[in-house]
Amino acid sequence: xxxxxxxxxxxxxxxxxxxxxxxxxxxxxxxxxxxxxxxxxxxxxxxxxxxxxxxxxxxxxxxxxxxxxxxxxxxxxxxxxxxxxxxxxxxxxxxxxxxxxxxxxxxxxxxxxxxxxxxxxxxxxxxxxxxxxxxxxxxxxxxxxxxxxxxxxxxxxxxxxxxxxxxxxxxxxxxxxxxxxxxxxxxxxxxxxxxxxxxxxxxxxxxxxxxxxxxxxxxxxxxxxxxxxxxxxxxxxxxxxxxxxxxxxxxxxxxxxxxxxxxxxxxxxxxxxxxxxxxxxxxxxxxxxxxxxxxxxxxxxxxxxxxxxxxxxxxxxxxxxxxxxxxxxxxxxxxxxxxxxxxxxxx
Amino acid sequence: xxxxxxxxxxxxxxxxxxxxxxxxxxxxxxxxxxxxxxxxxxxxxxxxxxxxxxxxxxxxxxxxxxxxxxxxxxxxxxxxxxxxxxxxxxxxxxxxxxxxxxxxxxxxxxxxxxxxxxxxxxxxxxxxxxxxxxxxxxxxxxxxxxxxxxxxxxxxxxxxxxxxxxxxxxxxxxxxxxxxxxxxxxxxxxxxxxxxxxxxxxxxxxxxxxxxxxxxxxxxxxxxxxxxxxxxxxxxxxxxxxxxxxxxxxxxxxxxxxxxxxxxxxxxxxxxxxxxxxxxxxxxxxxxxxxxxxxxxxxxxxxxxxxxxxxxxxxxxxxxxxxxxxxxxxxxxxxxxxxxxxxxxxx
Ligand SMILES: CC(C)[C@H](C(=O)O)[C@@H](O)C(=O)O
Ligand SMILES: CC(C)[C@H](C(=O)O)[C@@H](O)C(=O)O
Numbered sequence: 001x002x003x004x005x006x007x008x009x010x011x012x013x014x015x016x017x018x019x020x021x022x023x024x025x026x027x028x029x030x031x032x033x034x035x036x037x038x039x040x041x042x043x044x045x046x047x048x049x050x051x052x053x054x055x056x057x058x059x060x061x062x063x064x065x066x067x068x069x070x071x072x073x074x075x076x077x078x079x080x081x082x083x084x085x086x087x088x089x090x091x092x093x094x095x096x097x098x099x100x101x102x103x104x105x106x107x108x109x110x111x112x113x114x115x116x117x118x119x120x121x122x123x124x125x126x127x128x129x130x131x132x133x134x135x136x137x138x139x140x141x142x143x144x145x146x147x148x149x150x151x152x153x154x155x156x157x158x159x160x161x162x163x164x165x166x167x168x169x170x171x172x173x174x175x176x177x178x179x180x181x182x183x184x185x186x187x188x189x190x191x192x193x194x195x196x197x198x199x200x201x202x203x204x205x206x207x208x209x210x211x212x213x214x215x216x217x218x219x220x221x222x223x224x225x226x227x228x229x230x231x232x233x234x235x236x237x238x239x240x241x242x243x244x245x246x247x248x249x250x251x252x253x254x255x256x257x258x259x260x261x262x263x264x265x266x267x268x269x270x271x272x273x274x275x276x277x278x279x280x281x282x283x284x285x286x287x288x289x290x291x292x293x294x295x296x297x298x299x300x301x302x303x304x305x306x307x308x309x310x311x312x313x314x315x316x317x318x319x320x321x322x323x324x325x326x327x328x329x330x331x332x333x334x335x336x337x338x339x340x341x342x343x344x345x346x347x
Numbered sequence: 348x349x350x351x352x353x354x355x356x357x358x359x360x361x362x363x364x365x366x367x368x369x370x371x372x373x374x375x376x377x378x379x380x381x382x383x384x385x386x387x388x389x390x391x392x393x394x395x396x397x398x399x400x401x402x403x404x405x406x407x408x409x410x411x412x413x414x415x416x417x418x419x420x421x422x423x424x425x426x427x428x429x430x431x432x433x434x435x436x437x438x439x440x441x442x443x444x445x446x447x448x449x450x451x452x453x454x455x456x457x458x459x460x461x462x463x464x465x466x467x468x469x470x471x472x473x474x475x476x477x478x479x480x481x482x483x484x485x486x487x488x489x490x491x492x493x494x495x496x497x498x499x500x501x502x503x504x505x506x507x508x509x510x511x512x513x514x515x516x517x518x519x520x521x522x523x524x525x526x527x528x529x530x531x532x533x534x535x536x537x538x539x540x541x542x543x544x545x546x547x548x549x550x551x552x553x554x555x556x557x558x559x560x561x562x563x564x565x566x567x568x569x570x571x572x573x574x575x576x577x578x579x580x581x582x583x584x585x586x587x588x589x590x591x592x593x594x595x596x597x598x599x600x601x602x603x604x605x606x607x608x609x610x611x612x613x614x615x616x617x618x619x620x621x622x623x624x625x626x627x628x629x630x631x632x633x634x635x636x637x638x639x640x641x642x643x644x645x646x647x648x649x650x651x652x653x654x655x656x657x658x659x660x661x662x663x664x665x666x667x668x669x670x671x672x673x674x675x676x677x678x679x680x681x682x683x684x685x686x687x688x689x690x691x692x693x694x
Contacts, residue, residue: 083534084541092535116572117463139501139538149506153539154486159496185586187430191486192500218593225463225572225597239532243590246565250572 003036004305007067007270012045012086013279014289015073021291021339022071022298025314028346029302033310040067046077046086055089061097069301070094070272073294074279095130098269100262101161102168103128103241104300105276107228107248107258110292111323115253122228125172126248128241129165130262133157133192135238157192157237162199168265169235170203173210179232180212183220183240196237221247249276256290256330259297261304273301288331291339292318317345350383351652354414354617359392359433360626361636362420368638368686369418369645372661375693376649380657387414393424393433402436408444416648417441417619420641421626438621442477445616447609448508449515450475450588451647452623454575454595454605457639458670462600469575472519473595475588476512477609480504480539482585504539504584509546515612516582517550520557526579527559530567530587543584568594596623603637603677606644608651620648635678638686639665664692 008023010016023039030037042063044056055075057063064070072094076086094100107124109115139153166182173180182200186193197214204212215223217240223230224247236244249258255277262272275293283289295318302311322328327338355370357363370386377384389410391403402422404410411417419441423433441447454471456462486500513529520527529547531540544561551559562570564587570577571594583591596605605623622640630636642665649658669675674685 084537087534114465116465118461118465119463135535137537138499139536141538141542147506149542151504151539151542152485152501153504153536154499154501157498157500159494185589187434188482188586188589189486189500190431190484191488192498195488195496195498218590221568221590222593222597222602225594226601239535242532242535242565243568247568247572247594250569254573255569 001034001036003038004068005038005040006301007064007070008039008041009044009070009072009090010041011073011075011090011279012047012077013074013281013284014277015045015075015279017284017287017289017335018275018291018294019071019073021335022294024339025295025317025342025346026298026302028343029310029313032346033307033313035307035310044090045075046081049081049086049089055086061093064094065098065269067270068305070270071298071301072272072274074275074277076279077281079281094272095262098264098272099131100264100269100271101129101131101165102263102265103130103245104172104261104263105245105248105258107245107252109252110257111319112325113253113257113322113328115251117225117228117251119229122231122251124224124228124231124248125176125233126241126245127165127169127172127233127235128245129161129236129238131238132161133238155192155239157195159199162196163203166200166203166235169233170207170210173233174207177232178210180210181220181231181234182212182214183217183234183236183244184214185217185240187216217243220244224248224251245276253328254330255293256327257292257296259293259300261297261300263304271304273297273304287334287336289335290327290330291335292322292327295342313346317342320345348381348383350385351415352385352387353648354411354417355386355388356391356417356419356437357388358420358422358437358626359394359424360421360628360631361624362392362422362626364631364634364636364682365622365638365641366418366420368682369641371686372642372664372689372693373645373649375690376657376660379693380654380660382654382657391437392422393428396428396433396436402433408440411441411617412445414617415652417617418645418648419619419621421622421624423626424628426628441619442609445611445619446478447611447616447618448476448478448512449610449612450477450592451519451608451610452592452595452605454592454599456599457604458666459672460600460604460669460675462598464572464575464598466576469578469598471571471575471578471595472523472580473588473592474512474516474519474580474582475592476508476583476585478585479508480585502539502586504542506546509543510550513547513550513582516580517554517557520580521554524579525557527557528567528578528581529559529561530564530581530583530591531561532564534563564590567591571595571598592623600675601677602640603674604639604643606640606647608644608647610651618651620644620651634681634683636682637674637677638682639669639674642689660693664689667692
């Protein structure tokens with residue numbers, strides 16, 4: 001029997017509840033599909049930081065490296081630990097260490113979910129560059145605290161970095177409806193974004209079967225709410241992808257439905273799967289966190305592990321659940337009730 | 348009789364049609380309100396570039412300096428002149444030369460206009476920093492054309508620049524509902540955005556009567572579609588403001604309704620008023636450009652010139668027009684018909 005070993009990091013706040021739910025669903029589908037999932041849990045979190053002084057041990061990355069995939073809940077608890085520490089001590093180092101350069105986020109409405117838009121006709125796959133660009137961290141400040149203080153923040157784009165994310169996006173477009181929207185702001189950022197546009201044009205010539213359009217990020221943000229049905233695969237830099245995927249989450253009914261994969265497409269290191277939502281410490285004690293985004297992320301993990309049929313079963317069970325009106329309205333159904341409905345839809 | 352001298356730059360494409368409409372409305376309200384508006388037209392545009400080799404003459408900025416305000420249509424005609432030339436030859440130099448650091452854009456639905464959101468309850472004023480930040484233009488590329496090419500793009504934020512836009516935004520919040528949302532991405536951009544957050548906190552202490560909240564730009568993009576009614580004044584950097592104001596235009600029914608002011612609040616140089624939309628050369632011959640955004644921008648100009656009652660009359664006439672269903676659906680009514688309806692609502 002095939003077996004996959006998964007590193008499970010529940011993290012903070014609602015991370016535990018949604019990952020417990022996702023894991024139960026993943027185990028059920030594995031059992032029914034004839035493969036095994038083994039989990040090893042890591043208690044890395046803000047509490048772990050308060051106990052040990054680090055979000056994860058010094059050999060954390062080495063430890064994770066031997067797993068087939070990483071399933072992450074949510075990291076961060078600003079009242080206990082500044083985001084600068086928690087995110088830069090766990091989430092971002094994992095993305096970088098394992099070269100998870102493709103952050104993939106599907107945006108569509110599950111049946112029965114009402115989003116904020118009048119239209120419900122859209123099915124978008126956002127592909128976000130996840131390792132460089134505007135989040136390179138380069139920069140600094142001078143004349144600190146004086147009236148003459150200046151802060152600079154430098155985005156760094158490499159040809160390798162831009163080319164590989166675009167190639168990945170072209171591949172996704174070929175698997176879907178054959179349309180790729182590349183997002184830049186080359187009329188105002190004349191170095192990095194013109195560079196990105198040039199590479200897009202070069203790769204477009206290699207992929208004549210994919211219909212490529214370049215949009216400015218401002219126009220794309222507008223398009224996602226005025227004509228989302230016109231979009232298929234959307235590829236963007238780290239910052240632009242970050243913004244557009246939160247907007248994508250919003251139009252698909254909110255963060256309760258937003259799943260994501262941080263992929264290393266060459267499989268040289270494990271990929272990581274996480275709901276887009278944060279740890280929401282305030283609602284954690286209430287038992288009402290929506291596990292759908294985490295379960296959906298689990299389905300993306302199964303897909304990545306080659307368990308396509310099982311992934312499709314999970315997605316069908318999610319759709320059957322929301323079609324019954326369960327889990328569709330934030331805070332209405334308890335985490336347990338939603339999970340139970342998904343499990344019963346699976347069987 | 349008070350008299351205001353206005354530099355009018357129609358620009359490209361539909362710029363002429365919408366500015367002609369706006370000017371007619373402005374003249375009508377001036378006549379009825381007891382002040383005079385004098386226009387001096389400048390033919391600066393992409394056609395001008397093709398004739399003369401420059402978007403505006405070398406002394407263009409000096410010429411504009413003596414006017415009380417500038418009314419601009421739209422600049423750019425990519426098929427004739429690259430955006431890099433047209434925008435950087437006219438629009439952006441004017442914003443910078445006259446230190447129009449506050450780009451102000453109101454986002455609300457005129458009566459009868461149906462936006463893409465299910466809700467119609469919002470009234471947001473976006474304040475965008477307009478002179479520095481991510482659009483500083485600093486950066487470059489090395490190893491050009493090789494596999495090792497790297498492009499960098501540096502955002503530059505000065506304390507003076509950040510402080511003055513925030514102060515302006517606080518002033519606007521005081522004139523409205525007393526709420527200010529400051530937008531950054533300080534969990535990923537640790538130099539510039541942490542700097543912005545620090546200055547926001549300092550100014551918040553000076554303005555205890557304003558309720559200030561900081562949002563990450565991704566969360567703000569989501570909030571503008573999921574809970575726009577929670578927002579009053581939104582202040583953001585050049586790039587973030589650019590993105591959020593296109594999103595704001597989208598939720599208010601599209602670019603046909605998006606007005607803007609590029610303000611020099613200290614009045615050391617003229618301010619510029621322009622619809623957010625582009626020149627749309629493809630629809631220019633059809634006579635169906637919506638003049639509402641340009642007329643609304645004209646009302647913002649009157650307000651800036653101290654003609655508050657006249658500005659309110661123009662806004663009331665716009666509301667009366669759209670409430671009758673005129674100008675509410677893109678392409679349905681001709682520019683002339685919409686203008687005529689606004690003029691008759693004025694009288
Ligand atoms: C928490 C933050 C650093 C993170 C990011 O910007 O990458 C988050 O917004 C996301 O989208 O995964
Ligand atoms: C045309 C472009 C340079 C401009 C900008 O980004 O400032 C436009 O998008 C705007 O919002 O006024």
